[in-house]
Amino acid sequence: MSLSIKDDEIDIVIGALRPDLTSFMSEWRPIFSRFHLIIVKDPDLKEELKIPEGFNLDVYKKPDIDCLVGTSTSTIFSGYSCRYFGYLVSRKKYIISVDDDCYPAKDNKGILVDAVAQHITNLTTPATPFFFNTLYDPFTEGADFVRGYPFSLRSGVQCALSCGLWLNLADYDAPTQALKPEERNSRYVDAVLTVPARTLMPISGINIAFNREVIGPALLPSLRLGGEGKFRWETMEDIWSGMCVKVACDHLGLGVKSGMPYVWRNDRGDAIASLRKEWEGVKLMEEVVPFFQSVRLPREATTTEDCVAEVANVVKEQLGSKDPIFARAAKAMVDWVMLWKSVGSSTSSPGA
């Protein structure tokens, strides 16, 4: 049921936090090689990148980032946030982004999961945020809307964001992983579902895809933990960005899906060592979640940029005084919208 998408409508954006991408790229080659890739090197990474031959790609490093946005601004792209630079410079309609420590996964039948194809299917079939379908994605082969699903809601809305999942090392926070050091996710759940309107969730940046034309500016680097580090356990930037995206999507009538595709996330890092750094993030979520649950955007916010600017305003007013990290995040959001307008391609169209 998905529209036929041309390969050249897709960019695959990879943030390189480690220099040697050889095995990463080799593992993904069967799936990635058709597409254009944007590789953004973490500006803090000193070593040279090692990238195998045979890909159609552009690589951006610190000098490129400095050149485009200026040396003072380029700091916002440090660490995992380097991928946002890729979103900024992309000119494609769809972006797919996975962390550089993830490999293709296998499904329950042992077949390699084409994460790109699944994300594209998710983005090009409607989402159904206004009523929950108990058989999950009604547009997938072998499924449909169940009895009791109102007919007027069956055409769905445009899907703006597709959130994939992870086998092996799941995206747990440091305390959870530290408590269960041996736990690995081996459960392959064969479903994609729409996250209902007004329902929030922690959107992980490890394996996502989005319609850049429609929601691009809302994926943004803004919340940076004081001790933010180079492991996902030491960041909250994607969780914060995800809240902004979901609020904007709910306001604009766009959909967010969660579920397949899975990627295989390699073991990396030490949860206990990261505990110290991520504790700040864990505490902040206690404020962040009720805050976003209460955000209501005005009718006049009709574009994604409007939504981001409005959220930034409310963050500043309501959270700014609680912790300087929020005041900085609000400013970063405002700066991002300006940056997107000047550097990013044509402004996003209002939600469907």
Next chain:
Amino acid sequence: MAEPSTISPAPLLTDELDIVIPTIRNLDFLEMWRPFFQPYHLIIVQDGDPSKTIKVPEGFDYELYNRNDINRILGPKSSCISFKDSACRCFGYMVSKKKYIYTIDDDCFVAKDPSGKDINALEQHIKNLLCPSTPFFFNTLYDPYRAGADFVRGYPFSLREGVPTAVSHGLWLNIPDYDAPTQLVKPLERNTRYVDAIMTIPKGTLFPMCGMNLAFNRELIGPAMYFGLMGDGQPIGRYDDMWAGWCTKVICDHLGLGVKTGLPYIWHSKASNPFVNLKKEYKGIYWQEELIPFFQSVTLPKDCTSVQKCYIEISKQVKAKLGKVDDYFNKLADAMVTWIEAWDELNPSGAKSAELSNGASK
């Protein structure tokens, strides 16, 4: 190769759970469920002709109620219990004395999981009900309390205790629960996808609740599980469980209770006739366009602190706002009140209500 079905060493909640089964045909399907159901007490609600004898397979402990029993026990209030529709099953909820109810249709059989093992659906429902729900924030790895899963990064710790689970909504392999138009367009479609997940339906989100494979905590939510006026003499059918589900979800959201959906699967064997279904559903298909916005906008005042109070309040709003859609909703609103009155009579709060004399029972 299927393994012989294994029964856990001690089936849980055998004294605290009733299995409610509406039937008009026979109960042959119970043979397949015997290993899983035999430790539990059954409440059979016999629909249709009360002079017919429904044979219950040997060895089950059960009560059986036919229409005569329902009329005798409820008197004039029996008008709220549907006739010639499986909606009559809610009578079973009302007369039960147990804390938990599992209800299943008589054309639902034991399914197999992807490894070929028989699924003990009742056991899974019990696990779902005994374990908290998480309606306030969606966990992307689904049920965080399941072995091998947990809350993901970003999930606030203050929300990790969850809330009590009121409803466990199971799914179906083989014949999917489609409405008549969908059945007509896709008569051969079968659900073969085993989705290995249980999830909490978020607060503020409505869903279509199917009564084929459903369990709930009767003490927490029982009075909301009224399956409406359907069948004989009514303009609509096949919306009984939908109606109960929308009321139940609104009340659960208000009272801070959880509703789960997903595992367990049962094997749904019988495809009902889509033309017959279309006649039953046809008004519902139109009406649900009004019903959904209605339920999405229902707000319950703070002083509705019990399920009964919430339910009566909804019945008032049904009359006020849906009465103009069709006079049926005026009757339904009255029936909702009758239901609560009957419920409270049969289930006085505090001491256990007196044993009822019923039809054939063991």
